[in-house]
Amino acid sequence: MDTKGDSKAPFEPRLTAFVCNWCTYTGADLAGTSRLQMASNVRIIRLPCTGRIDPLFILKAFERGADGVIVSGCHPADCHYTSGNYHARRRFAIFNELSEFVGMDPGRLTFSWVSASEGAKWRDVVNEATEKARALGPFHAYPTAQDPAFEPEEEVAHAGA
Amino acid sequence: MQALRELARDLLAKGEVAVVIGWEEGPRGVRPAFVTRPEDADRLVFDARCVQNLATYLNPRRPHVAAMGKPAVCVKGCDARAVAGLVRESQVKREDVVLIGVRCSGVGPEANGPAVARDIAPRCAACDATEPAHTDHVVGEPATLPAGHGYDERLAELESLPAEKRWAYWQETFARCTRCNACRQVCPMCFCEQCVQDKTRPQWVESSPHPRGNLAWHLTRAMHQAGRCSGCAECERACPAGIPLMLLNRKVARTVEQRFGYRASADPAVPCPIGAFRMDDRQEFIR
Numbered sequence: 001m002d003t004k005g006d007s008k009a010p011f012e013p014r015l016t017a018f019v020c021n022w023c024t025y026t027g028a029d030l031a032g033t034s035r036l037q038m039a040s041n042v043r044i045i046r047l048p049c050t051g052r053i054d055p056l057f058i059l060k061a062f063e064r065g066a067d068g069v070i071v072s073g074c075h076p077a078d079c080h081y082t083s084g085n086y087h088a089r090r091r092f093a094i095f096n097e098l099s100e101f102v103g104m105d106p107g108r109l110t111f112s113w114v115s116a117s118e119g120a121k122w123r124d125v126v127n128e129a130t131e132k133a134r135a136l137g138p139f140h141a142y143p144t145a146q147d148p149a150f151e152p153e154e155e156v157a158h159a160g161a
Numbered sequence: 162m163q164a165l166r167e168l169a170r171d172l173l174a175k176g177e178v179a180v181v182i183g184w185e186e187g188p189r190g191v192r193p194a195f196v197t198r199p200e201d202a203d204r205l206v207f208d209a210r211c212v213q214n215l216a217t218y219l220n221p222r223r224p225h226v227a228a229m230g231k232p233a234v235c236v237k238g239c240d241a242r243a244v245a246g247l248v249r250e251s252q253v254k255r256e257d258v259v260l261i262g263v264r265c266s267g268v269g270p271e272a273n274g275p276a277v278a279r280d281i282a283p284r285c286a287a288c289d290a291t292e293p294a295h296t297d298h299v300v301g302e303p304a305t306l307p308a309g310h311g312y313d314e315r316l317a318e319l320e321s322l323p324a325e326k327r328w329a330y331w332q333e334t335f336a337r338c339t340r341c342n343a344c345r346q347v348c349p350m351c352f353c354e355q356c357v358q359d360k361t362r363p364q365w366v367e368s369s370p371h372p373r374g375n376l377a378w379h380l381t382r383a384m385h386q387a388g389r390c391s392g393c394a395e396c397e398r399a400c401p402a403g404i405p406l407m408l409l410n411r412k413v414a415r416t417v418e419q420r421f422g423y424r425a426s427a428d429p430a431v432p433c434p435i436g437a438f439r440m441d442d443r444q445e446f447i448r
Binding site for chain 2: 055056059060063076077083086087089090091092093094095096097098099100101102103104105110111112113125128141142
């Protein structure tokens with residue numbers, strides 16, 4: 001993937017997805033085993049439940065240079081732990097409005113419910129979030145906030161990849 | 162004021178409480194007072210300068226106050242909400258504290274202002290707690306609230322700006338933060354044994370006064386106040402950098418009110434909205 005510092009290369013957004021183990025991760029897995037074509041810009045972080053996702057995770061992702069963040073879990077009434085997603089829904093309803101209030105673009109933040117059988121929906125969520133982040137451009141405003149010395153992290157090249 | 166003193170004297174003389182926490186005249190305006198002897202009860206005062214939220218002394222982070230013995234705490238109607246918050250979250254037992262509610266017709270912005278407020282503090286503008294609720298005693302004359310300006314006008318003004326302007330405003334504002342933690346220390350509701358911003362493994366929030374860590378800290382602080390903030394504005398008053406923390410608190414409180422129909426309550430039996438949910442909570446922001 002292109003490094004963001006290179007102005008000649010077309011901009012490729014980098015997104016972080018925080019997903020729950022039981023629904024969205026399995027859904028993303030289904031998308032993969034179904035050979036669905038989708039943007040490869042999303043790095044998935046698997047957590048036990050959306051209830052485990054602290055808004056700090058989102059801030060940390062932006063801080064480390066993510067251009068967009070996806071938070072996804074089980075549909076209401078489907079939570080493996082009965083109520084984790086309901087608690088998460090309240091938390092993110094507040095965070096969503098608060099982050100917009102301090103001037104973050106709501107387009108960089110995507111919340112979705114994706115069940116284990118919704119591989120196609122996961123593909124759509126990923127593609128849409130990637131396109132939105134691409135249109136918005138790099139979110140350097142956060143990590144570079146008054147720190148001109150900031151340099152985006154280099155992509156790590158994996159041997160044999 | 163006389164009723165307050167007599168009640169305090171009575172409580173101390175009968176041995177019902179070991180200390181009465183109230184307000185007294187200090188060298189630079191009104192300051193918190195710890196009265197342990199009945200004959201000292203005349204030190205207590207209450208007027209529009211009594212801005213301090215004394216509920217913070219019930220916070221378990223202050224074991225030296227707990228060591229003084231059973232306290233009676235003077236609370237305005239708004240402060241009673243902070244006590245209720247501590248009771249609700251099992252930080253203090255309601256029967257371990259005597260609450261003296263004082264009727265309040267709005268306090269001024271500062272502890273060294275005039276005894277009769279010309280301009281009441283913004284947090285008092287939309288007050289619904291001039292009459293203290295859920296307290297053991299209530300003293301003072303029935304109060305009426307003078308008109309004032311709340312936070313909502315300033316909120317609406319900020320919200321009407323384009324996103325980049327809002328971002329620039331808050332970046333500029335947070336850049337003043339020195340991370341002195343006064344907002345956290347003064348808050349009655351900040352009682353975590355280890356604050357998330359003090360954690361170093363992993364370090365969630367950069368601890369140096371850097372704009373990046375400052376944003377993370379202020380958003381985290383505001384998030385942790387969701388549905389819990391009593392609206393006492395002590396954080397804003399304590400802030401040496403003049404950061405309008407109440408705008409964030411108010412923004413979150415309003416979201417909570419609009420979405421979950423919850424307002425900070427002086428009744429400990431009302432559950433905290435962030436620890437509860439409804440199956441039909443609005444989810445228009447979720448795809």
